[in-house]
Amino acid sequence: MVDERDQSGRNIVNGPDEGPMRALRGDPAGYGELSAQQSAALALSELEATALDASLEDVGPSRSLGTDAWRRFRRNKLAIAGLVIVGMLVALGLIGPFLVQNPSFQTQAVRESPTNQHWFGTDQLGQDEFARVVYGVRLSLYIGFMVTLVETVIGVLVGALSGWFRGWTDTILMRLVDVLLGIPYLVLALALVTAIGRGVTAVVVTLAVTAWLQTARTVRAGFLTVRDLEYVDAARTTGVPTYRIIWRHVLPNVFQPVVVLVAVGIGSAILAEAALSFLGVGPVPPTASLGLMIAGSRDYFTEAPHLLLFPGLAIVALVLGFLLVGDGLRDALDVKDA
Amino acid sequence: MISYILRRMLQLVFVLWAGATLLFFLLFTLPNSPGELIAGGANRSANPVVVKNVNHKLGFDRPIYVQYGKFMARTVRGDLGESYRTHEKVNDILKERAPLSLRIAFWAIVIEILVGVSSGVLSARRRNSFADTATTLVAVVASAIPVFVLAYLMKQVTGVYAYQHNWPGWMRFPALGFGPNEWYLWIIPSWEQLRYLAQPVIVLASVSTAILARITRTSMLESLRLDHVRTARAKGLSEKKVIRRHVLRNAMIPVVTIIGIDFGTAAGAAILTEFSFNLPGVGSKIVTAASQRDLPIVLGLSIFVMAVYGVASLLVDISYAFLDPRIRLGGEDG
Numbered sequence: 001m002v003d004e005r006d007q008s009g010r011n012i013v014n015g016p017d018e019g020p021m022r023a024l025r026g027d028p029a030g031y032g033e034l035s036a037q038q039s040a041a042l043a044l045s046e047l048e049a050t051a052l053d054a055s056l057e058d059v060g061p062s063r064s065l066g067t068d069a070w071r072r073f074r075r076n077k078l079a080i081a082g083l084v085i086v087g088m089l090v091a092l093g094l095i096g097p098f099l100v101q102n103p104s105f106q107t108q109a110v111r112e113s114p115t116n117q118h119w120f121g122t123d124q125l126g127q128d129e130f131a132r133v134v135y136g137v138r139l140s141l142y143i144g145f146m147v148t149l150v151e152t153v154i155g156v157l158v159g160a161l162s163g164w165f166r167g168w169t170d171t172i173l174m175r176l177v178d179v180l181l182g183i184p185y186l187v188l189a190l191a192l193v194t195a196i197g198r199g200v201t202a203v204v205v206t207l208a209v210t211a212w213l214q215t216a217r218t219v220r221a222g223f224l225t226v227r228d229l230e231y232v233d234a235a236r237t238t239g240v241p242t243y244r245i246i247w248r249h250v251l252p253n254v255f256q257p258v259v260v261l262v263a264v265g266i267g268s269a270i271l272a273e274a275a276l277s278f279l280g281v282g283p284v285p286p287t288a289s290l291g292l293m294i295a296g297s298r299d300y301f302t303e304a305p306h307l308l309l310f311p312g313l314a315i316v317a318l319v320l321g322f323l324l325v326g327d328g329l330r331d332a333l334d335v336k337d338a
Numbered sequence: 339m340i341s342y343i344l345r346r347m348l349q350l351v352f353v354l355w356a357g358a359t360l361l362f363f364l365l366f367t368l369p370n371s372p373g374e375l376i377a378g379g380a381n382r383s384a385n386p387v388v389v390k391n392v393n394h395k396l397g398f399d400r401p402i403y404v405q406y407g408k409f410m411a412r413t414v415r416g417d418l419g420e421s422y423r424t425h426e427k428v429n430d431i432l433k434e435r436a437p438l439s440l441r442i443a444f445w446a447i448v449i450e451i452l453v454g455v456s457s458g459v460l461s462a463r464r465r466n467s468f469a470d471t472a473t474t475l476v477a478v479v480a481s482a483i484p485v486f487v488l489a490y491l492m493k494q495v496t497g498v499y500a501y502q503h504n505w506p507g508w509m510r511f512p513a514l515g516f517g518p519n520e521w522y523l524w525i526i527p528s529w530e531q532l533r534y535l536a537q538p539v540i541v542l543a544s545v546s547t548a549i550l551a552r553i554t555r556t557s558m559l560e561s562l563r564l565d566h567v568r569t570a571r572a573k574g575l576s577e578k579k580v581i582r583r584h585v586l587r588n589a590m591i592p593v594v595t596i597i598g599i600d601f602g603t604a605a606g607a608a609i610l611t612e613f614s615f616n617l618p619g620v621g622s623k624i625v626t627a628a629s630q631r632d633l634p635i636v637l638g639l640s641i642f643v644m645a646v647y648g649v650a651s652l653l654v655d656i657s658y659a660f661l662d663p664r665i666r667l668g669g670e671d672g
Contacts, residue, residue, distance in 0.1 A: 078478075179356040182651075184607040187643050190628040194636045195364050271484060275610055278486050279625050294487065301494050308494070312487040320482035 072332040079328020085321030093138040100131035103288045111304040120310045123293065124300055129307065133314050135288035140270045140318055143204055147269035148262050150208035155215025156251075156258065162216065163223025164246060174220070177213050185210045186275065193281040200283050207272050215261050222254035256333040263329050267322030274315050290315050339659060346655055350648045357644045358637075362409055365633045367402060396422070418638030423630065428638030431623060436642070438516070439612070439619035441525060442539055443604035449543040450550055451597060458554025458593075462562070463581070473551050480548035489541045489614035496537060511537050516617050542611040546600045554593050561588040591661055598654030605650070606643030 073079055106126040107118075114121045120129035158177075162170040180188065192206040226232060227250060235245050276282035277291030285292060290311040297307035329335075393399045397408065412419065418428035461470040497513025499505075517534030521527055527535060561567065562585055570584045571577075609621035616622070620639055627635035 175352075175356070179353050179360060182353045182357055182648055183361075183640065183644050184603045184647060186609050187607050187624060187640050190609070190624055191361055191364060191636055191640055194628045194631050194633060267482070271482070274484050275486070278484070279609070279613060280629050281625070291484075291486075294484075294490070298490065301490060302498055305494065308487065308490055312484070312491075315484055315487065316479070316482050320479065323478065323482055 069329075069332040073328050076328045076331060078324050079332070082321045082324025082326075082328060085317055086325055089137055089318055089321060090141060092134060093141045096134035096138055100134050101128060103127060103131040103135040104286050105131075111300055111307070113304070114306055121304065121306045123307055124297060124304075129293075129310055132288040132293055133290070133310050136290040136293060136311060137314055137318065139200070139283065139287065139289050140273060140315070143200065143207070143273045144266040144270040144318075144322070146204045147207040147211060147273075148265040150204065151211040151265060151269075152215055152258065152262055154208065155212035155261075156219050156254075158212065159216040159219025159254075160223055160246060160251070163220040164227060164250070166224075170220075173216070177216055180210070181213055185272070189272065189276060190279075190281060193276065198281055198284050200287070203273055203276055203282050206276070207269050210272075211265060211269065215258065215265075218257045218261060219254045222257065223250055226250050226253045257335045260326055260330045260333065260335050263322055264326035267319045267326065270315065270318050270322070342659070343656060346652055350652050354641070354644055354648060358410075358413060358641050359406075361637055361640055362406060363402075365637055366405065413641065418641060419634040421627075421632050421635050423632055426635075428635060428642075431635070431639070432620065432642055435618055435620050435623055436606075437524075438519075438617060439608060439621065440605050441521070441527070442535060442542060442611075442617070442619065443601055443608060444525060445527075445535075445539045446543040446546070446604050446608075447597060447601045449539065450547045450600060453543075454547040454550030455554050455593060458551040459558060459581075459586070461551065461555040462558035465559070470555075473548075473555070477548040477552040480545050483545070485541060485545060485610040486614045488544060489538070489611060492537050492541055493615075513537075514616070516615070538611050538615045538617060541614070542604055542608050546596075546604075550593065550596055550600075553596055554589065557589040557592045558585060561585045564588065587661055591658060594657050594661065595654055598650045598657075599647075602647035602650030606639075606646045 104127060107122060107128070108126060109118070109122045110126045111124055112118060112122045114129075118128050118130060120133055123129050123132065158173050162173045183191075188210050189206050192209060193202060196202050196205060232245060232249055235249050240249075273282060273289070274291035274294075277289040278295045279291075280295060282291060283289045285296070293311040294308060297304065301308050390399075397405060409419075416429070418432070420427045457469070457473050461473045464470055493513040496505075496509060496511045500510040512534055515534060517531045518528070520531045567580060567584050570580045575583075606620050607624070608619065609625055611617075612619040612622040613625050620642065624636060624639045624643075626632075627639065
């Protein structure tokens, strides 16, 4: 089903399979077990392989990396499906408020099955389920994007510091990562929520704090690979200031894995937010949150199964969309270590 | 080998200490005043005198390093603290709840290994077959379904619908409660007990099983391409023997990693499953304590979860040495 060869015909069995799970569960792939040198060597051999393929392939007019990646991405049906799902849900989230009524407006119809008037029926308070799902998707997307934004900034910063300065900076930061990885993410999230309280902002902070570890490790590995290469040396010798070397010469090297992590990370954050709201430590009612909606309707499933199905499907669609896009990007950008 | 294990254990001790310290400072410095929480509950204005008394009684008016010292001293002695609200001791909570969590985690992992590994191996050997495609699809979708949605769906189908429509007895499972708590040899459930716990165990196993199948497949496909496998085939070994003796062992390394992590998580932090099925395990207690902001309980149980998780990953690391001849230090040649 998944095309396992990329355009150049190289085998990328590694690609489509492991993505979502790795990001979802911290770091089961055992990154920590690879020493810096090993991962450097791995990444190097990949660089060489990419270069070789490019030379074989680029007989015609030259194309940019982006064009190439998009060509590969387009051939992957699952990835396109993911992109379509994400696109539709984002559009729904953006224009939704103009389409539906106030999600907290309570009608007289309580737990009514789907009708022409209420497409998804009404919930236990008589609120229109469709409106709530639309607003829930909006909230999920908002939290997904915000968490990933914050998480990526922290992760890139820590990874860059660690990989660039090495020494004790690296030791301290990477030990911190080890310690945080030693706590299952939901437990860490619950502890954080206990400390800072509930609400949308608290959820964003909590999930960002639990999610940056993988990004930091990936960025660090990329920095370690590149920082001693000749062109970086050359830049240093010609007197380019350090921040500029990092920004212009080193950071672009980790761009591809970070893009993949961002796509998969949004999906994971949405799933995690749903879990926190379901457990009653996320956003506070009457906020329309998909997890809260499922939790709130749990006593009525027998009479009103639509109250489980619609928010549940919305979560699945959101997460699946981002996971598929992430996997597609992983193949298209030929990223192995993210 | 011995020195490796010792080094690894030291590392575990460090991680546990650092994790406990981190959580302690997180929980006991961030909220404005724990005393206020206890005296008035969250978001209510409490009588300042009461707050002051409570703070004094529980030692919150002492400098934070004194509190930390006390916390560490009792934690090292194995006392994980007690609740503000009910004065339950964390150790008693664990004694009561940890066995159930461990048992459920154990059976979930058994399913995960049996189903996940075998379907992964099958997938890899029959690449692009129907079974392979089906596994891929199920795995991708499974990683997007929230555990609690799966749990509720299952409860609805086998716990409610099955009873309403008189399905055969073996397809009906009680959707409420957790059964009589009857076990043989500590780990084997009685028939009655099994009927209650089958659903949570299957739900807990499902997502990780799908993921494990994918990882097994990837890892098998990678090992199949290694040089020594080609050599083994060239020697004329049967395909079965090649797989069993030369491929599986290599391919199991990432698989064992995942299994270890899954067990570590499931044993203490099967939070969503336990919560959806109302099981009195460790995970559901963490949620209750967190929503009541019962700091010592959250802290104590988190330390327990970290320890279980840490020990599981320690065992995984040791098992590498047995699985991979290149990692093995001394002993027979692979």
